[in-house]
Amino acid sequence: MPLNYPQELIVSFFVRILFAALFGGILGAERGLRFKEAGFRTHCVVAVTSAAMMLVSAYGFPHAGDDFDPAQIACQIVLGINIWGAGMIYKDETSGISGLSSAGGLWATCAIGMACGCNMIPFSAIATALILILHLILNKTNVDQNVYSTRTVRLEVVDVPYVRRLLRYLKQDYGIKVEACSYTRNEDRDTVTLTFRIRMKGQVPFRQVLKLIDTYGEIKEISI
Amino acid sequence: MAEFFQSIRDFVLQYPILVYTIRIFAALLCGAVVGLERTKRSKEAGIRTHCIIACAAALIMIISKYGFADLLNEAGGFMEGTRGADPSRIAAQIVSGISFLGAGVIFKNGNTVKGLTTAAGIWAMAAVGMACGAGMYNVAFLVTALIVAVQLIMHYFNVGNDAYSNSEIRITMVDTPEARAALKQKQEEWGITIINSRITSCGDNTLNMILQVRLRNRIPFSEVVKFMDEHPEIKSLSV
Numbered sequence: 001m002p003l004n005y006p007q008e009l010i011v012s013f014f015v016r017i018l019f020a021a022l023f024g025g026i027l028g029a030e031r032g033l034r035f036k037e038a039g040f041r042t043h044c045v046v047a048v049t050s051a052a053m054m055l056v057s058a059y060g061f062p063h064a065g066d067d068f069d070p071a072q073i074a075c076q077i078v079l080g081i082n083i084w085g086a087g088m089i090y091k092d093e094t095s096g097i098s099g100l101s102s103a104g105g106l107w108a109t110c111a112i113g114m115a116c117g118c119n120m121i122p123f124s125a126i127a128t129a130l131i132l133i134l135h136l137i138l139n140k141t142n143v144d145q146n147v148y149s150t151r152t153v154r155l156e157v158v159d160v161p162y163v164r165r166l167l168r169y170l171k172q173d174y175g176i177k178v179e180a181c182s183y184t185r186n187e188d189r190d191t192v193t194l195t196f197r198i199r200m201k202g203q204v205p206f207r208q209v210l211k212l213i214d215t216y217g218e219i220k221e222i223s224i
Numbered sequence: 225m226a227e228f229f230q231s232i233r234d235f236v237l238q239y240p241i242l243v244y245t246i247r248i249f250a251a252l253l254c255g256a257v258v259g260l261e262r263t264k265r266s267k268e269a270g271i272r273t274h275c276i277i278a279c280a281a282a283l284i285m286i287i288s289k290y291g292f293a294d295l296l297n298e299a300g301g302f303m304e305g306t307r308g309a310d311p312s313r314i315a316a317q318i319v320s321g322i323s324f325l326g327a328g329v330i331f332k333n334g335n336t337v338k339g340l341t342t343a344a345g346i347w348a349m350a351a352v353g354m355a356c357g358a359g360m361y362n363v364a365f366l367v368t369a370l371i372v373a374v375q376l377i378m379h380y381f382n383v384g385n386d387a388y389s390n391s392e393i394r395i396t397m398v399d400t401p402e403a404r405a406a407l408k409q410k411q412e413e414w415g416i417t418i419i420n421s422r423i424t425s426c427g428d429n430t431l432n433m434i435l436q437v438r439l440r441n442r443i444p445f446s447e448v449v450k451f452m453d454e455h456p457e458i459k460s461l462s463v
Contacts, residue, residue: 058292070292071313078284078314082321086328097268097339103325104273108280114314115283118291126245127283130252131276138272160449167445181445182394182462183452195462196445 005059012119013055020051020116023128024109030135031105037088038102046106047113050077054117074114081110105131153196156221160192166216191220243359244286251282251356254368255349261375262345268329269342277325277346278353281318285357288314315354322350338390345371388417388438395433396460399425403457410451415440430459 024047025040032039057073085103108131115124157163160183167178182195213219236242252275259274289311326343348371355364393416397403411418420436443463452461 054291069309069313071288071310074291075288075314075317078317079321079324082324086324089325089328091331097329097331097342100269100325100329101273101276103328104276104280107321107325108276108283111280111283111287114287115291118287120241120244120287120291123241123244123286126241127248127279130245130248131279134252134272134275134279160453164446164449178445179442180391180463181448182460183448184396184460184462185452185456187459 009059013059016055016116016119016121017048017051019121019124020047020113023047023112023116023124026128027105027109027112027131030132031102034139036102037099038106043106043109046081046109047116050081050110050113051117053077054114058118074117077110077114081107151198153198154221154223155194155196155219156186156191157194157219158191160194162216163194166212240290244290247286247356247359248279248282250361250364251278251353254278254352254356254364257368258345258349258352258371258375261372262342265379267342268339269346274345274349277322278349278356281322281350281353282357284318285315285354288312289358315357318350318354322347388440390419391437391439391442391463393433393435393437394460394462395431395435395458396426397431397433397458399429399431400457403455406451406455406458414443414447 021044024043024045027047028038028040028043031043054074054077058070060073061068061070082103085106088103088106089097089099091097108127112124112128112131115121115127155163167176171177176198178196178198180197182193184193184195186193209222213222236246255275255278256271259269259271262274263270291314292309292311326346329339329343329346331338348367352364352367352371355361355367395407397407410416417438418435419438422434424432426432448461448463452458
């Protein structure tokens with residue numbers, strides 16, 4: 001049976017999908033600019049897809065009869081995207097879990113796409129703005145420890161007390177917090193290898209790392 | 225004053241979009257309150273994750289309840305043309321969906337499991353978001369307050385050992401009675417309970433130990449350095 005939709009409805013479908021792409025793109029761009037795994041393209045595709053699925057769910061079965069539920073397909077979007085999100089989360093022994101906010105953000109993008117799909121475009125715009133503002137505020141302020149990232153620092157040094165001073169200096173300059181540490185003697189070389197798991201804000205510039213090596217002869221090897 | 229609020233209320237109720245916006249904003253607020261407490265303790269899921277999840281759950285709830293309103297029948301009855309229509313169907317999938325995300329957070333480390341509370345917190349945030357999305361603000365705020373209260377109380381008072389966290393300690397040492405005595409003393413001093421241990425003898429009198437432990441506070445770097453300075457027979461210690 002052919003599906004005969006009125007012309008205005010088809011135009012409306014296009015508009016909804018385009019807005020989904022726009023809102024998904026805005027959220028994705030913010031993530032992409034901060035070098036997260038899922039960026040502009042992923043978010044755009046997710047938003048467009050959820051809008052499309054929403055349309056299929058609501059309008060795809062005009063001959064379905066009385067018992068039809070227009071939310072049947074749409075409801076599985078919510079479930080499906082979370083299985084996908086679970087796959088985005090990864091763990092490693094040293095730095096714990098990453099990708100949780102990315103997975104949550106993808107879920108929110110999917111909801112925004114769905115809102116576009118069911119013609120709640122102004123509301124969808126408000127929700128996008130709200131989430132974007134949340135991200136921007138949290139990026140700027142210190143409230144969120146998520147501006148801190150977990151990383152592992154490995155140092156090979158001759159003089160251990162010196163490292164204590166170095167840590168103090170790093171604490172002041174980069175606000176680092178030591179979460180776990182490891183101390184190993186290398187007897188053959190008469191040095192000590194120290195490994196730290198730290199939470200720090202931003203990146204230590206390569207220049208600074210080089211300067212550390214240049215200034216202090218006690219450090220034999222450093223990796224951040 | 226009451227009249228003023230009443231007039232605001234009447235104004236807002238005229239525009240569904242304002243009502244929806246207030247709902248997702250309330251969800252965001254609840255997420256921020258719970259997330260802030262988690263953030264302060266450097267957990268994996270912080271304020272950002274909690275906010276987004278609560279917000280998305282509220283958003284999906286609103287879509288579920290009101291999203292199909294353009295499928296009205298001629299008489300204006302909501303979804304009455306389709307008897308099978310169910311406005312809670314999409315919302316129902318939030319519950320199972322968010323659990324997948326939670327399952328992704330939990331990980332096994334030897335014989336201990338980490339991330340359970342984080343996963344449960346995410347699930348709770350989805351529930352709070354759903355309540356906000358449905359307009360049940362009082363339930364949402366009550367649950368938020370309860371979650372924060374439980375987290376704080378459990379952290380300060382050691383009910384059922386919940387204030388302890390799991391961690392791993394690795395030691396390589398030359399096996400002397402002094403070293404063993406020193407370790408035993410430090411174990412008591414740092415309040416460490418050993419749950420699981422794997423000890424390997426590596427020949428030439430060297431022991432390699434991997435211990436799964438429960439402890440209340442992290443062992444600071446300065447303590448490690450001090451301990452290592454005093455005991456040269458311990459070759460390596462990671463906490």
